[in-house]
Each structure stands twice: as structure tokens, then as C-alpha cells.
Amino acid sequence: MQHRSRRTRLIVAASTLLVPAALLATVQTADAAPAAGSVAIPSTLPSWLPKATSRARTAAPAAAADASQTVRVYLAPNGGSDALAKAALAVSDPSSASYGQFLTADQFHAQWSPTAQAEQTVRGYLADQGLTVSGTAPFRRYVTATGTVSQLDKAFGVTLKKFTHDGQHVVAPTGAARVPAKVGAAVLTVSGLDTTQTKMVHKDTPKATTPPAGFRNGRPCSTFWGDVQAKYQADFKTPLPKFDGSTLTYAPCGYTGPQLRAAYEGGTNLDGSGATIAITDAYAWQYIASDANRYASENGDGSYAAGQLTQNLPASFNSQDLCDPTGWSGEETLDVEAAHAMAPGAKIRYYGSSSCLDDDFLDTLARVADEGVAQVVSNSWGDAGEVGTADSYAAYGAVLQQSALQGISVLFSSGDSGDELANTGIKSPDYPASDPYVTAVGGTATAINRSGVRLDTGWGTRSYALSADGKSWTGGDYLYGAGGGVSNVFNQPAYQRGVVNTRLSGGRAVPDLAMDADPQTGMLIGQTQTFPDGTYYAQYRIGGTSLASPLMAGMTALAVQHNQGRGFGLLNPLIYKQTKVFDDVVPHSNLKATVRVNYNNGVNNDEGVSYIVRTFDQDSSLKTTTGWDQVTGRGVPRPSFFKLTTPSPATAAVKR
Incomplete structure (x- = not known):
């Protein structure tokens, strides 16, 4: 029996990505012209989008303007993403002068967590765009906001359209999000513009987990490797054939x-x-x-x-x-x-x-x-x-x-x-x-x-x-x-x-x-x-x-x-x-x-x-x-x- 659980959708420092940044220019033209002084957030470009032809992207129907979506705006670490990535590597590298100089959680947040000013900048911008800001994660990791498609289009300089890819019906931008430079400096990334593999969830009283269906390993099995040769079936009378010319052993019952x-x-x-x-x-x-x-x-x-x-x-x-x-x-x-x-x-x-x-x-x-x-x-x-x-x-x-x-x-x-x-x-x-x-x-x-x-x-x-x-x-x-x-x-x-x-x-x-x-x-x-x-x-x-x-x-x-x-x-x-x-x-x-x-x-x-x-x-x-x-x-x-x-x-x- 083998079990490895998988989550439905997955998530590293932008500086380490083989980023498809070159794709940005090929799809950005589908959106409204970016406002002067705005900056792109490359990590918001859907990674699956290049599979869609240019014609398909252009012809994709626009999402309903009054449909609602919730986004998370992740705030950039104080000091910047590149600096955080380098520091994390340095303290773990025996050849580095800072090797082993680890921080406590409190020290980390004092030095690297997004600042109150960054949070205020992002929350203020989202509110000014008509979005409803519903909360901030602990240590200002992200700000959550909800708005209509038309409000999100305007706030992030995108055009949200309907796509079908990999068997999913989704809403996604045809280019990377753009925000004013001052806001962009405070933003790490934005999730939720692309609804790929995001599922509707319900919150209620947690159900009692039902014990799984019973399972036992069959016998015979070996207490240690090689203990019981597989010459015969369980009756120890009926022969088992050799495999590739060799007599095998029964698998271990399970190591302790x-x-x-x-x-x-x-x-x-x-x-x-x-x-x-x-x-x-x-x-x-x-x-x-x-x-x-x-x-x-x-x-x-x-x-x-x-x-x-x-x-x-x-x-x-x-x-x-x-x-x-x-x-x-x-x-x-x-x-x-x-x-x-x-x-x-x-x-x-x-x-x-x-x-x-x-x-x-x-x-x-x-x-x-x-x-x-x-x-x-x-x-x-x-x-x-x-x-x-x-x-x-x-x-x-x-x-x-x-x-x-x-x-x-x-x-x-x-x-x-x-x-x-x-x-x-x-x-x-x-x-x-x-x-x-x-x-x-x-x-x-x-x-x-x-x-x-x-x-x-x-x-x-x-x-x-x-x-x-x-x-x-x-x-x-x-x-x-x-x-x-x-x-x-x-x-x-x-x-x-x-x-x-x-x-x-x-x-x-x-x-x-x-x-x-x-x-x-x-x-x-x-x-x-x-x-x-x-x-x-x-x-x-x-x-x-x-x-x-x-x-x-x-x-x-x-x-x-x-x-x-x-x-x-x-x-x-x-x-x-x-x-x-x-x-x-x-x-x-x-x-x-x-x-x-x-x-x-x-x-x-x-x-x-x-x-x-x-x-x-x-x-x-x-x-x-x-x-x-x-x-x-x-x-x-x-x-x-x-x-x-x-x-x-x-x-x-x-x-x-």
C-alpha cells in the first residue's frame, strides 16, 4: 500500500525562477494601455497562458463585469525579495561569513516583515479602487480584498477573460498585473486574479473524520528481509515459479x-x-x-x-x-x-x-x-x-x-x-x-x-x-x-x-x-x-x-x-x-x-x-x-x- 497526498494547486523567490518574462510583451497588448508610472508584477502572468494561441487569447470572452473575485495581495519583505533570498542562503552555507547566524521568529519579523507603511499603502490603494479590503494576515504577509471584475481590471491594469485550459473553466488576466510604482514597491505578488484550480469552499462545523476502510497486509511475509523464501504459496505446498531465474523472498511485514x-x-x-x-x-x-x-x-x-x-x-x-x-x-x-x-x-x-x-x-x-x-x-x-x-x-x-x-x-x-x-x-x-x-x-x-x-x-x-x-x-x-x-x-x-x-x-x-x-x-x-x-x-x-x-x-x-x-x-x-x-x-x-x-x-x-x-x-x-x-x-x-x-x-x- 502506498499513499502520498496531494493538494489541489500549488507555490519561491522570484529571483530564482526561470521566469517567462519574455512572454510579458507578447500578451500585455491584450490589456488596456498601462498607466504612466505603473510597474508590472511579472509573477501574476498565468504560467499556462502561452499554451493559448494569440488568436485564442484575443477571442476569449471577457469575464462578467459584475462578477466578484477575491484576491490576496502579498506584501514584499522589508528589504526586498532578492535580499531575503540571499540572506536565507547565506546563513545555511558553510562557506558564508554569516553561516549559522539564524534569527528567532521575533527577530525575523522585526527585520524582514512588511512594514506598517507598506500595508497602509496597499490597503489605501485597494480601497481607492473600490475594492473591499477584508483583512490582513498575521505579520502583514498579505492583504485580502474583494471586488468586481471591472474593479479588478482597473485596479491591476488587466483584462480578465474566460478561458478553458487543462479541463478547467477559469477567469484569468491576459497579461501581468500593473500597479502604480509606489504600490508596486510594496507588493510581492497577487493571487486570485487567475482562478485556476481554485475551488469553492464552505465553512461549517468540522465533520468527524470517519476511520478509513480497514486494511491488512497478506501473509506470508518476512519479519526481516529474506526470512521467508517465496518457494511456495501460503499453504507451503503449492510451488511458486521463479522470477527471472531466481527464487525470491516474501516482502517484509513492515519495518518497525x-x-x-x-x-x-x-x-x-x-x-x-x-x-x-x-x-x-x-x-x-x-x-x-x-x-x-x-x-x-x-x-x-x-x-x-x-x-x-x-x-x-x-x-x-x-x-x-x-x-x-x-x-x-x-x-x-x-x-x-x-x-x-x-x-x-x-x-x-x-x-x-x-x-x-x-x-x-x-x-x-x-x-x-x-x-x-x-x-x-x-x-x-x-x-x-x-x-x-x-x-x-x-x-x-x-x-x-x-x-x-x-x-x-x-x-x-x-x-x-x-x-x-x-x-x-x-x-x-x-x-x-x-x-x-x-x-x-x-x-x-x-x-x-x-x-x-x-x-x-x-x-x-x-x-x-x-x-x-x-x-x-x-x-x-x-x-x-x-x-x-x-x-x-x-x-x-x-x-x-x-x-x-x-x-x-x-x-x-x-x-x-x-x-x-x-x-x-x-x-x-x-x-x-x-x-x-x-x-x-x-x-x-x-x-x-x-x-x-x-x-x-x-x-x-x-x-x-x-x-x-x-x-x-x-x-x-x-x-x-x-x-x-x-x-x-x-x-x-x-x-x-x-x-x-x-x-x-x-x-x-x-x-x-x-x-x-x-x-x-x-x-x-x-x-x-x-x-x-x-x-x-x-x-x-x-x-x-x-x-x-x-x-x-x-x-x-x-x-x-
């Missing part, structure tokens, strides 16, 4: 915390004490405390101390009919239990987004940064490819850079669909994993034997079924695998130069490192579920880079503990300067495939079982190779990863 710690952590006495891991997902699972405690106590991770697992939730939840809160309950369960398994002494603070929608997830990441209590945040969600909009990239970028400046390491799962070609028609990594201010966690297929010795290869799966006569394996279609590739949006960051293959040097390359993600070698987790005979707690194996990210968050928490509680900010500059803290992941002739048993009804043997061969290291077009690769990045962290340090504040001050 003690197995994962033995394999990854090398017997260290570190447990993450003094570190806080933040986890973001949508909604909130009402059984998380009892499920996580039971899982930890029954599987050798130790019960949670008082206050060790806490939640930060929004005032209300929305879009539940659209976003499937029940599905998100499994994601929260996996993330919490995996992080605790790797760092049983760390605090875990769960941040629930009010929905799976773009703006709500952005607000959630902002809450993590504004609280400033976590040193690492794990995010197991993302878009299929880079299908977001330039305005969202800019808005997300500001929050990610804030996190880096505050010493917070932001991890994102790299995705579960390989190069995304089948889903989007374009080879690309997923976003936000492709953001240069994110550490993208790719995936491995990981064999852990009885002695705790680990062997990794790339996660990439083809699936074969047992033939009707039981004498051969049929099929071989690609199923899933770790996401990766080269960004079509972001330039290659300096920290990847000289490490990433020069043939991939055009854009930001994903992932940066990897942990176990293959659902066939995944982790055992426990959750309250709905079975035919009742609702109760049960355990099952799960994978995906949704597993890899919280595993890596636990590893990072141990490094924070060794670093006397100090965070690392953006990990990537440090990662790419290291040569001895990663195990390179390559193909292995003795780690090619495994046999998985599925209950036909998902819960027990009443309706029989199915036998499936799942292969390793066959990830769409992405390949594991010696050195950095598009499946596992630099590789898997060794225990020496824990010994990475940043300078103490006193040492950093001397460097100045």
Missing part, C-alpha cells in the same frame, strides 16, 4: 522503529531530545494520540511523554467534500509514527491545514515559521509536477526563505510517480520539492536483515501477477517510484554545481537525498480503521516518499540534538559539501524484486489471496547511478550525518 533505528542510526545514543519536529498535513485525525501511543508502546519506540505530541490547528476546517479528510488521517498517522520511530526523544508538533487547497497549506507553513519552535518540518504532500502558478511560487518562496533564516530545515517528499510524464505530459519533478529552498527526499527500496544491516537500491516498481495456471509471472507494467528530475521552473542553485551531472545543469535537480520509500519494504504503522466486524486499531505496512520525509526528519532531529539544539536552516548547501556522510545508492544484482501477498478483500483470507512480484530500481525514466542521481540524490545519510554542526552564536559573531 527498532529495525529502522538499527539500520540507519548505527547504535547511536542520540534520540532527538531537545529537538522539535513539525509535521504538516490537512485536517486533524481525532485518534492520533491514542493510535500513536499504542503503536509506540507495542513496537519498541516507548510511549510519548506528556506534551511530547501536540497539535496546532486552525480555527475551522473547510473543503472537506473536496479534500477527503479520511484519506489525510492515514498520512498524519504515518508521518507522526515514522518521525517518532526515528527520534523517540524529539517533540512532535502537528500543524493541520484547514483544507488541502493551496492557500491553506501556505498559511500552515507560515504558522510553522511564525511560531519558530521547530528545527525541522516534514511535508508529505505536493503537486504532480510543476503545475503551479508564478504568484504561488513567489508566495511560498518567501515563507521557505523565512524558515531558512530562522534555522528551520524544510523537507518535502519528492513524489511517488517517477518523472510525472504519464500524469502531466511533461517530465518534471514535483513542487514544492523542486524549490531551491527545500530539501527534497527521494526514495529507496531497503532490505534490512536480522542483524540490522541495510542494503539500498532505488525505489521504482514494475508489477507482475501470477498466471492463471500458477506457473509464470505476467505483466510488468510500471506502477510507481520515487519522484525526481530537473526543474522547468527554477535554475540550478549554486550548491548543486560540481555535484549534479553537468548534463542536468540547466535547472534545480531533485531529489537531494533519500530514505526507504518502497511500499514493499515500508514501515509498519498502526491506525484505528473500519473493518467489517467493527472499528478498531490495527497495523499495516505502508510506503511512498511520504514515509521517506518523516524518516529523514527524525534523522535531522538527531543531528539537532548533537548540535546542542541548534537547527541547520536549509540543509542543501551543507549536504552538497559533504563527501563521507552518505551511502551512494546503486543497482544491486541480489536486490531485484520481492513477492507480495494481498488479501483479495483487503482484510483477511476469506476470499483468498493474490501473489504479486514487485521489482526494484525500475523508476520510469529515472535511473540510480554512481554519485548523485534522480531517484536518490546524494544517497542515504550515514550515522556520521548526526555529527554535522553549525557554529554557536558566539562563534558566528566572531566571523562577522
Whole structure:
């Protein structure tokens, strides 16, 4: 079973974008002539617009003049976006004089948050244009306003038209927004002019999340890698055919915390004490405390101390009919239990987004940064490819850079669909994993034997079924695998130069490192579920880079503990300067495939079982190779990863 939740629409510093600024001139003529002294906001140009021909853009019908739309006007950081991006990189770069000079949340806001004057300028302008200003986000991150199409056209110097693209009916401007220069100086970007993938939401009393349908992994399975050979079916009498000339083993039942710690952590006495891991997902699972405690106590991770697992939730939840809160309950369960398994002494603070929608997830990441209590945040969600909009990239970028400046390491799962070609028609990594201010966690297929010795290869799966006569394996279609590739949006960051293959040097390359993600070698987790005979707690194996990210968050928490509680900010500059803290992941002739048993009804043997061969290291077009690769990045962290340090504040001050 594999699960990686996706939000509906996604969002980085404008200075790092491969910005389609050249397109601005080709479409701006469709709008009214810009007012004298006005400036363009390039990130408001719809990224999908170039797909529409010039004739189609011209012929598109105008949006109804009296129709209402709500926009967010994001305010530029005090000091400017470029300065913020450079500062965030510098404090995370060991070669920089400001390395390790992280700010507290209060210090960040005092120095970088938009000023009261900037807010007043923007609010005054919007009101003067007839828009209704409905509020300002905490720390003046954005101003929200509502107006008619004709008012928005006038306020932002655009012509809003109706378009159909990628199966959606939207309203969008035919060119970038323009505002007076004084206002433009205070604006980072504007979202909401383009309604692409924005969904209608409703706010009500949050529904009780229904426990998901029950699931159990079929038997037989192996307690450790290789324990049970797949010579026979479950009756241990009927032979199973060999695969590619080899007798395979049954897949592990699901690794537990003690197995994962033995394999990854090398017997260290570190447990993450003094570190806080933040986890973001949508909604909130009402059984998380009892499920996580039971899982930890029954599987050798130790019960949670008082206050060790806490939640930060929004005032209300929305879009539940659209976003499937029940599905998100499994994601929260996996993330919490995996992080605790790797760092049983760390605090875990769960941040629930009010929905799976773009703006709500952005607000959630902002809450993590504004609280400033976590040193690492794990995010197991993302878009299929880079299908977001330039305005969202800019808005997300500001929050990610804030996190880096505050010493917070932001991890994102790299995705579960390989190069995304089948889903989007374009080879690309997923976003936000492709953001240069994110550490993208790719995936491995990981064999852990009885002695705790680990062997990794790339996660990439083809699936074969047992033939009707039981004498051969049929099929071989690609199923899933770790996401990766080269960004079509972001330039290659300096920290990847000289490490990433020069043939991939055009854009930001994903992932940066990897942990176990293959659902066939995944982790055992426990959750309250709905079975035919009742609702109760049960355990099952799960994978995906949704597993890899919280595993890596636990590893990072141990490094924070060794670093006397100090965070690392953006990990990537440090990662790419290291040569001895990663195990390179390559193909292995003795780690090619495994046999998985599925209950036909998902819960027990009443309706029989199915036998499936799942292969390793066959990830769409992405390949594991010696050195950095598009499946596992630099590789898997060794225990020496824990010994990475940043300078103490006193040492950093001397460097100045």
C-alpha cells in the first residue's frame, strides 16, 4: 500500500525562477494601455497562458463585469525579495561569513516583515479602487480584498477573460498585473486574479473524520528481509515459479522503529531530545494520540511523554467534500509514527491545514515559521509536477526563505510517480520539492536483515501477477517510484554545481537525498480503521516518499540534538559539501524484486489471496547511478550525518 497526498494547486523567490518574462510583451497588448508610472508584477502572468494561441487569447470572452473575485495581495519583505533570498542562503552555507547566524521568529519579523507603511499603502490603494479590503494576515504577509471584475481590471491594469485550459473553466488576466510604482514597491505578488484550480469552499462545523476502510497486509511475509523464501504459496505446498531465474523472498511485514533505528542510526545514543519536529498535513485525525501511543508502546519506540505530541490547528476546517479528510488521517498517522520511530526523544508538533487547497497549506507553513519552535518540518504532500502558478511560487518562496533564516530545515517528499510524464505530459519533478529552498527526499527500496544491516537500491516498481495456471509471472507494467528530475521552473542553485551531472545543469535537480520509500519494504504503522466486524486499531505496512520525509526528519532531529539544539536552516548547501556522510545508492544484482501477498478483500483470507512480484530500481525514466542521481540524490545519510554542526552564536559573531 502506498499513499502520498496531494493538494489541489500549488507555490519561491522570484529571483530564482526561470521566469517567462519574455512572454510579458507578447500578451500585455491584450490589456488596456498601462498607466504612466505603473510597474508590472511579472509573477501574476498565468504560467499556462502561452499554451493559448494569440488568436485564442484575443477571442476569449471577457469575464462578467459584475462578477466578484477575491484576491490576496502579498506584501514584499522589508528589504526586498532578492535580499531575503540571499540572506536565507547565506546563513545555511558553510562557506558564508554569516553561516549559522539564524534569527528567532521575533527577530525575523522585526527585520524582514512588511512594514506598517507598506500595508497602509496597499490597503489605501485597494480601497481607492473600490475594492473591499477584508483583512490582513498575521505579520502583514498579505492583504485580502474583494471586488468586481471591472474593479479588478482597473485596479491591476488587466483584462480578465474566460478561458478553458487543462479541463478547467477559469477567469484569468491576459497579461501581468500593473500597479502604480509606489504600490508596486510594496507588493510581492497577487493571487486570485487567475482562478485556476481554485475551488469553492464552505465553512461549517468540522465533520468527524470517519476511520478509513480497514486494511491488512497478506501473509506470508518476512519479519526481516529474506526470512521467508517465496518457494511456495501460503499453504507451503503449492510451488511458486521463479522470477527471472531466481527464487525470491516474501516482502517484509513492515519495518518497525527498532529495525529502522538499527539500520540507519548505527547504535547511536542520540534520540532527538531537545529537538522539535513539525509535521504538516490537512485536517486533524481525532485518534492520533491514542493510535500513536499504542503503536509506540507495542513496537519498541516507548510511549510519548506528556506534551511530547501536540497539535496546532486552525480555527475551522473547510473543503472537506473536496479534500477527503479520511484519506489525510492515514498520512498524519504515518508521518507522526515514522518521525517518532526515528527520534523517540524529539517533540512532535502537528500543524493541520484547514483544507488541502493551496492557500491553506501556505498559511500552515507560515504558522510553522511564525511560531519558530521547530528545527525541522516534514511535508508529505505536493503537486504532480510543476503545475503551479508564478504568484504561488513567489508566495511560498518567501515563507521557505523565512524558515531558512530562522534555522528551520524544510523537507518535502519528492513524489511517488517517477518523472510525472504519464500524469502531466511533461517530465518534471514535483513542487514544492523542486524549490531551491527545500530539501527534497527521494526514495529507496531497503532490505534490512536480522542483524540490522541495510542494503539500498532505488525505489521504482514494475508489477507482475501470477498466471492463471500458477506457473509464470505476467505483466510488468510500471506502477510507481520515487519522484525526481530537473526543474522547468527554477535554475540550478549554486550548491548543486560540481555535484549534479553537468548534463542536468540547466535547472534545480531533485531529489537531494533519500530514505526507504518502497511500499514493499515500508514501515509498519498502526491506525484505528473500519473493518467489517467493527472499528478498531490495527497495523499495516505502508510506503511512498511520504514515509521517506518523516524518516529523514527524525534523522535531522538527531543531528539537532548533537548540535546542542541548534537547527541547520536549509540543509542543501551543507549536504552538497559533504563527501563521507552518505551511502551512494546503486543497482544491486541480489536486490531485484520481492513477492507480495494481498488479501483479495483487503482484510483477511476469506476470499483468498493474490501473489504479486514487485521489482526494484525500475523508476520510469529515472535511473540510480554512481554519485548523485534522480531517484536518490546524494544517497542515504550515514550515522556520521548526526555529527554535522553549525557554529554557536558566539562563534558566528566572531566571523562577522
